[in-house]
Amino acid sequence: MRDDTGAEISVSGVSKRYDGESGTTIALRDVSLTISPGEFVTVLGPSGCGKTTLLRLVSGLESPTSGDITVAGDPVEGPDPSRGTVFQAYHLFPWLSVQENIGFGLVELGMPDAERRDRVQEMLNLVGLSEFATAYPKELSGGMKQRVGLARALAVDPDILLLDEPFGSVDMQTRRRLQRELLDIWRDTNKTVLFVTHDIEEAVALSDRIVVLSGTPGSVRDTTVVEQSRPRDRSEQWFVDRVEGLFHRIEQNGL
């Protein structure tokens, strides 16, 4: 297993162009961004601003048209378990039980059975799903599915964690709870986190730093640091002001 500190993510001068039958779409233009080891950075922006594209480029599921992306100094060339990815739509393997989903990447690592069982148990405890170890995804609620998605990405002990609107499909109550849990996990594991969302409150509640991405093609409009200690109280004046400020900043930039 790797040591327990996150890796630095560096995105420099990255553009992404899609050449389709209906013409060329530029999703990202000249995006640069550096995330320090262990930092929690949120990319915030409206739908269609290219934030998911940015996350997919860092995960290696797509490659940039120009520019460079490195993680811990190594260029990103294709997907790799050292960059854990969590998706909005969960994408659990429906034919595998919860424990088999969590152990999926461990099997690919060639981890011995006994060790794998321990690691899976550890992850089940981490996300509070021990009782559902043998359940199939169809038996789980949305919030539970995303806990499995998170545990599955964390099981292989990645250097960084990439989350693409992970709590976008669950109800408000569950979302708040999952956000708290994510912060606990982040604090305990020291992973570098790149979190993508369009929810301004979520960004202010979670992040060390918020990167506002907007426009078509998407580019970085603004970067703002949130110093307040966690957990953050959403009813405090500074929180409300921060959310309002970001809201107007995004509005001004337009789509």
Added chain:
Amino acid sequence: MATEFDPVTGSSRSHSEPTTTGALGRRWNLTRVWRGFAGTAGFLGVWWLVGREVPSYLLPTPDEVIGALWTEVMSGQLFIHLGESLLHYVPGVTIGVVAGGLLGVGMGWSQFIDDVLTPVVRVLRPIPPLAWIVFAIIWLGLGHTGAAFIVFIGAFWITFYNAYEGVENASRDLMEVAATLGIDSDRRLLRRVVIPDALPAILTGVRTSIGQCWMMVIAAELFGAPGVGYEIITSANNLAMARSIAYMLTISAVFLLSDWAVRRVRVHLLDWQP
């Protein structure tokens, strides 16, 4: 199960009132059983009335058929002929399902294989299996091998088509997840994601093959291969129609039994499905 639209509640509903789950795990209720019983009795009644009026070489009565069935069972002849049919049915279906499944997965997965074989497949697939009987006869003779060949072709295309569709429609999203979790070869991806994802479609192909191939068996036997189908036609040629129908019912019974078995296996393998 039939479904009716209920204008009062404005929703589709199943055909009956309160149900209980019986020992076989099926929905049982008295109304359905009673209606089914009435329908069967009606059918047998009409058959019996018509059969009584016409000579038995045109239509034997139900009791004559039961008599013939009894004779065949007691003499062991029925089991011998059924065994003959199984001797080409089982290898034909097995090899057809395996080969069709492999080709379907291969073509569904590999653009190269797909490009190379699509024209040939397009032309060959619509040909009914029985049309190959002439080649079955001149290549293999009309014994078990020839009949197995016909069955093979039937099972092959059915399974091929389902496996191909299943693999083509396998989830890209899940393949991406697998890639982020360390799968970096086609072989691993097929084994751990694509084939499990396509399994419901593949099993549908297997189940359809197992059913449809009874038709192929009988058709091949009507041309002279030994088995249940051959008994149907020779009995008829001797005007022993009751014996013909007894063997027709045998096929029905074997079909129902094998379909039930496949359904059980399918439910067991796919209990993860929503």
